[in-house]
Amino acid sequence: MQIFPCPFCGPRNETEFHFAGELGKERPDTTQEVAAPDWATYLYAQRNEKGPVREVWMHLTCSELFVMERDSVSMEVVGSGSLREGAE
Amino acid sequence: MTSHRTTRAALIDLGKPLRFTFDGTAYQGFEGDTLASALLANGVRVMGRSFKYHRPRGPLGAWVDDPNAIMGVTLNGRSLPNCPATTTPLEDGMQARAVNAWPSARFDIKGGLDLFHRWLGAGFYYKTFMWPDWHLFEPMIRKMAGLGDISRNVLEDYCADQVHDHCETLVIGGGAAGLAAARAAAEGGQNVVLVDDKPVLGGGVHQLAGVEDFAPRDWVASEAHAIEAAGGRILTATTAFGIFDHRMVGLVQNGPFGTAPRLHRMRAARIILATGALDRPVTFASNDLPGVMTIDAACEYLARYAVLVGKRIGVLSNNSLADDKLAMLAEAGAEVVRLNPADGAICALGRKQVRCVAQGRNSHKVDTLLVSGGMTPLVHLWRHAGGKLDWCTERQAFLPGAAPEGMVAIGAAGGTFDLDAALAEARAAGSGVPADAIPSRYKLTPLWPEPGSKGRQWIDFQHDVTLKDVELAARENYVSVEHLKRYTTLGMASDQGKTSNMAGLAAMAAVQGRPLPEVGTTTFRPPFVPVPIELYHGHHEKQLWHPLKRLALEQEHREIGAALGEYGGWLRPGWYGTGDAKAHIRQEILTARNAAGLFDASPLGKIEVIGPDAEAFVDFIYYNTISTLKPGHIRYGFMLTEGGIVMDDGVIARLDRNRFVISCSSSHVGSVRTHLEAWRQDGNDPDRIFVHDLTDHWATLTVAGPKAREVLTDLALDMDLSPTAFPHMTMRETRFAHSPLRVARVSFTGDLSYEMSIRRSKAAELWQALVAAGERIGAAPIGVEALSILRAEKGYIMIGKDTDGETMPHDLGFGVPRQKKKVAFIGDRSLHSVKANGARRKMLVGLTVSVGDKALPTGAHLVEGTPLQSVGYVTSSYDSPTLGHPIALALVENGTERLGESISVWHMGETRMATISAPCAFDPEGARLNA
Amino acid sequence: MRNDSNKWDAPAALTVGHTENGVALTPIELTRQTLISGPRVLSQADWSIVGWPGIAPTPPYALSLRRDRVLLVDGPDMADGWQEDTQRAISDASDAYSVFDVSGDRAFEVLQRGAELRLDAESKSVARLLFGIGVLLYRVNTEDQFRIHVASSHAEALVKSLKLAISALRSAGQGNSRPEDALSKTS
Structure with a gap:
């Protein structure tokens, strides 16, 4: 049972969290023409890295969507940061 | 039957005799005994039968490592299967019975199976029962396989308490090293928890003459008191069975027999592993005979339970540690016969217990044969946590290598077998003050299985895997340890190979002529010892397994006979009334169509x-x-x-x-x-x-039917209910019972309908007003089942029932936004993919059947072509009381272009015909909806 | 389609307190609970903000739920909707949560059966999972009076879980969960 750090709530048990996706996906502007391969990449392509990863998670109890850095092999958690602050 | 109990001061209480039976025979033991120690004290040697060959077996070990003595135990009407006799504390009145043996372990009727051993080697079942069909033989084989019988009686109150906990330093193992480390850490000001799986602390210390000038028992007591005095906590009879992510340690704390153990989920900032080491058996001919035991086990029986396992004991050892222990056996009065492994192959002789041991031309009459093949550190938890193992040639063992974060192994678990060195190492680990390592005095001559040698030599006692089975696996190319394990089932029994894994991989290494470390180990997985499933679920069972959400009005629904069931995570009325459910549902539908239905729609999202x-x-x-x-x-x-x-x-x-x-x-x-x-x-x-x-704040009650307006009029709400002032698809806010009331004109039945939302605490008041008003015009409560049919009559869909993982909005007849909507919305681009534009999309349609035909089965396939191909399926199907004939909804390829066409419906080998129609079968013009 | 009425206990009257093993489970009637969200809601110091393991003062107080949301307990009656001047979204949620107090020397032991809780690990939010159910958990008045707000539809399950946890204290002994002093038995 892992401990994840919510940027707002602090360390909490992994059962309170939900994986939302890999960091770095930007939604294409769909009011413009989006080529099928680009849309398919957006929908389906995953890096699925082994080792250090940066991911988006949601802390379900407070609904915070945030960025977490962790190691997908050792399960070590490096840290987390607000998605908003990261976006600014 | 001679008593094997000695006068040695041990950890049993001679003032408290306990009566028990084994295979129907009465015996006596003492408080502090285990089932195994009490039986050994009574001279009982055969305590079980082996898994496959039904060979007689007695204890090989004295604790969790024992593979042989497994019993079904009953006490006060509570029965538990597969209790290891070596770890089950004796209680007064216990009735124990050997598993896998009938009528008793000593006279087992299936003992004759052993005669066929030549044909029953590894892979026998796989190879033999292939033809004509495995399934023909499976029931018989399954019946013969397995250990123990589960009682048909459910154990009441057998529910594990589960508690979360945390500490700075968790010390696992209450032997010399664990006690010393915990004391040092606690006295250093750390929040310490020490766990030990035995009821009495001390590990192997009780075998010693003394520890640092104290008698072992006094030393243990003073360490324990010092730990508690410094604020540390001690949990005895508590096994650390697994280490999970981020140093979450699973602890199982056992209570009296028949009570569910307690689970501690212990989060430790630091873990000190002091789990000790196992004495490993030696592989030789007939090494499974009762009376063959490890040296450490015999010394534990003597030190803890005052049981001297034999009078004339043969000893086979390859290491200094075991040699040092032999004096206590002689002191207790045993005659010890030393055998040197270098003098030739050993063979144990005897039928139901060892009588003689032969080596070359020499043979010795013995009643017990003690063996030690060297120490195997208990590194299971180390591996659970992701620690690495290094092969140590001097010790011929895998030792903890690169450490997982926050974890250290000390004492015998780390390969430090000498007491002084272990204590120094433990205190250093506990206090954080480094100490110089004391060189090891442990000496050992490698002693491993020798392939090609004679006789039946057991590697895995519990699963009856012999050296020949390992050789066979190697011949058939199951050479990876993981393949060896699955093919022979070596290490797959309930003891998880504590005594067999090392012998197994040493045998494989020898067969292939590879160095042992190159063969590697199999994966260590929790739990370290078997734990009941109840430990994991705790109170999360029955109504708390997946607790349903409860309606504010549940009591009101129950009072009028609601049949409650789970619908989408809520406990809701399916229908009202006892007896014929279908008749009730039919009546509710007719009420809703002729007058009005009152429906509790509170789970609807708000x-x-x-x-x-x-x-x-x-x-x-x-x-x-x-x-x-x-x-x-x-x-x-x-x-x-x-x-x-x-x-x-x-x-x-x-x-x-x-x-x-x-x-x-x-x-x-x-x-x-x-x-x-x-x-x-x-x-x-x-x-x-x-x-x-705000879903939980608002309760929602719906009045649906041609007379719905009359019901609302009766409530005397402050609003104009006329169709022009309050038309379909509008919402009004007013008050009821001094609370805000939202009234929405939306319909899921196709009739005039009002959805009213009010705060949860006022729901009962509104419900009673509606029921009273409804009674005057013939309206009545309706359940989810009636609503499901009412909406299907109208062709209204339920997502996930009438749609699947490929359904897009244009498949449901809603194509306009896809073509016209200008702003971005979720999923927009996907609606124009090749797939979305494809020619054979499954679309929502209705299906009608010929007059007099039964309703179509839900899930039936719509088929056509040669060979027959599925082009869709029935998603909802009911007998419509309103229309007097069956109705159905379906998803079918190009459905909307095929209205009026006939199509075959296939189900369980039968084919029927149906006609594709529009989904809406009731009031397609919507006159009733807009009334 | 199945009648499971008998598989589920009828909702117990949650208006009655329950005391066992020195721990009291008491239903709490609040006048009002108001959900307030806004970009600056935590810094708009209209009420004292309560986090974990904070001890709430006499109402009104505001439970910190998220970086932009509080639940105001027993505050003034406010109009639902968007409040332009304060940039706040307001919703009456008085009936959204049922409220209970768990109190007594061993109340914390009860809660430790439902979550990995630490009094020395502060959290800005009182929202968490307890027995797998979403709750708001904090303290009121004293060190050993814990208050729980739970979604009304899950109150039944939470109360059941709490009662079982309170019962489990009996076999767990007082404080130290060591079952018996195994050494004294033999010395």
């Missing part, structure tokens, strides 16, 4: 979207354009996934300029809320949009 950007946000969230919706108005719409698939449907109402209420499906509230939150924070300005899920 998610408010509030803020300056709310309008733009719901436009982005919905497939349909919502921004054009005026305050007080309602629109039906879909939410899609980014893949363009319909995720939820429902209505959205606009309360004012920057406030909307999303009424998502009852079972999708959680997922819709999360969906909204995710998109709000990712790609939108979360400071200008807020999502308030």
Whole structure:
């Protein structure tokens, strides 16, 4: 049972969290023409890295969507940061 | 029967004799005994039969390593299967019975199976029962396989308590090293927890003459008191069975027999592993005979239980540690005969117990043969945590190598077998003050299985795997240890190979002529010892397994005979009344069509979207354009996934300029809320949009039917109910019982319908008013089952039932936003993919059957072509009481272009015909809806 | 389609307190609970903000739920909707949560059966999972009086879980969960 750090709530048990996706996906502007391969990449392509990863998670109890850095092999958690602050 | 109990001061209480039976025979033991020690004290040697060959077996070990003595135990009417006799504390009145043996372990009827051993080697079942069909033989083989019988009686109150806990330093193992480390850590000011799996602390210390000038027992007591005095906690009879992510340690704390153990989920900042080491058996001919035991086990029986296992004991050892222990056996009065492994192959002789040991031309009459093949550190937990293992040639063992974060192994678990060195190492680990390592005095001559040698030599005692089986596996190319394990089942029994894994991989290494470390170990997985399933679920069973949400009006529904069932995570009335459910449902439908149905729709989502950007946000969230919706108005719409698939449907109402209420499906509230939150924070300005899920604040009661308006009129609400003032798809806010009341004209039945939401605490008052008003015009409560049919008559869909993981909105007849909507919305681009534009999309249709035909089976396939191919399936199908004939909804390729066509419906080998129709079978013009 | 009425206990009257093993489970009637969200809601110091393991003062007080949301307990009656001047979204949520107090010397032991809780690990939010159910958890008045707000539809399950946890204290002994002093038995 892992401990994840919510940027707002602090360390909490992994059962309170939900994986939302890999960091770095930007939604294409769909009011413009989006080529099928680009849309398919957006929908389906995953890096699925082994080792250090940066991911988006949601802390379900407070609904915070945030960025977490962790190691997908050792399960070590490096840290987390607000998605908003990261976006600014 | 001679007593093997000695006068040595041990850890049993001679003042408290306990009576028990084994295989029907009465015996006596003492408080502090285990089942195994008490039986050994009574001279009982055969305590079980082996898994495959039904060979007689007695204990090989004295604790968790023993593979042989497994019993079904009954006490005070409570029975537990497969209790290891070596770890089950004796209690007064216990009735124990050997598993896998009938009528008794000593005279087992299936003992004759052993004669066929030549044909029963590894892979025998796989190879033999292939033809003509494994399934023919499977029931018989399954019946013969397995250990123990489960009692048919459910154990009442057998429910594990589960508690979370944390500490700075967790010390696992209460032997010399563990006690010293815990004391040093506690006295250093750390929050310490020490756990030990035995009821009495001390590990192997009790075998010693003394520890640092104290008698072992006094030393243990003083360490324990010092730990507690410094604020440390000690848990005895508690096994650390697994280490999970981020140093979460699973601890199972055992209580009296028949009570469920307690689970501690212990989060430790630091873990000191002091789990000790096992004495490993030696592989020679007939090494499984009762009376063959490890040296350490014999010394434990003597030190803890005052049981001297034999009078004339043969000893076979390859190491200094075991040699040092032999004196205590001689002191206790045993005659010890030393055998040197270098003098030739050993063979144990005897039928139901060892009588003689032969080596070359020499043979010795013995009643017990003690063996030690060297120490195997217990590194299971180290591996659970991700620690590495290094092969140590001097010790011929895998030792803890690179450490997992926050973890250290000390004492015998780390390969430090000498007491002084272990204590120094433990105190250093506990206090954090480094100490110089004391060189090891442990000496050992490698002694491993020798392939090609004579006789039946057991590697895995519990699963009856012999050296020949390992050789066979190697010949058949199952050479990887993981393959060896699965093919021979070596290490797969309930002891998980504690005594067999090392011998097994040494045998494989020898067969292949490879160095032992190159062969490697199999994966160590929790639990370290068997634990009952109840430990894991605790109170999360029965009504708390997946607790349903409960309606505010459940009591009211129960009082009028509601049949409650689970619908989308809520406990809801399926119908009302006892007896013939179908008749009740039919009557409820007719009531709703002729007068009005009163329906508790409280689980419907009530998610408010509030803020300056709310309008733009719901436009982005919905497939349909919502921004054009005026305050007080309602629109039906879909939410899609980014893949363009319909995720939820429902209505959205606009309360004012920057406030909307999303009424998502009852079972999708959680997922819709999360969906909204995710998109709000990712790609939108979360400071200008807020999502308030108020589903639990509002109860929702629906009045649906041609006389619904009369019911509402009776409530004397302060509002104009006329169709012009309050038309379909609008919402009004008023008050009832001094509370805000929202009334929405939306319908899921196709009739005039009012959905009324009021705060939960006022629901009963509104419900009673509706029931009273309804009674006057013949309206009555209806359940979910009636509603499901009412909506199907109208062709209204339920997401996930009438749609699947490929359904897009244009498959449901809602194609306009896909073509016309200008602003971006979730899933937009996916609606124009090659797939979305494909020619053979499954679309929603209705199906009608010929006059007099039965309803179509839900799930039946619509088929055509040669060979027959499925082009769709029935999603909903009912007998319609309203229409007097069956109705059905289906998804079928190009359905909307095929209205009026006939199609074959295939189900379980039968084919029927149906006609494709529009989904709506009731009031297609909508006159009743808009009434 | 199945009648499972008998598989589920009828909702117990949650208006009655329950005391066992020195721990009291008491239903709490609040006048009002108001959900307030806004970009600056935590810094708009209208009420004292309560986090974990904070001890709430006499109402009104505001429970910190998220970086932009509080639940105001027993505050003034406020109009639902968007409040332009304060940039706040307001919803009456008085019936959205049922409220209970768990109090007594061993109350914390009860809660430790439902979550990995630490009094020395502060959290800005009172929202968490307890027995797998979403709750708002904090303290009121004293060190050993814990208050729980739970979604009304899950109150039944939470109360059941709490009662079982309170019962489990009996076998767990007082404080130290060592079952018996195994050494004294033999010395």
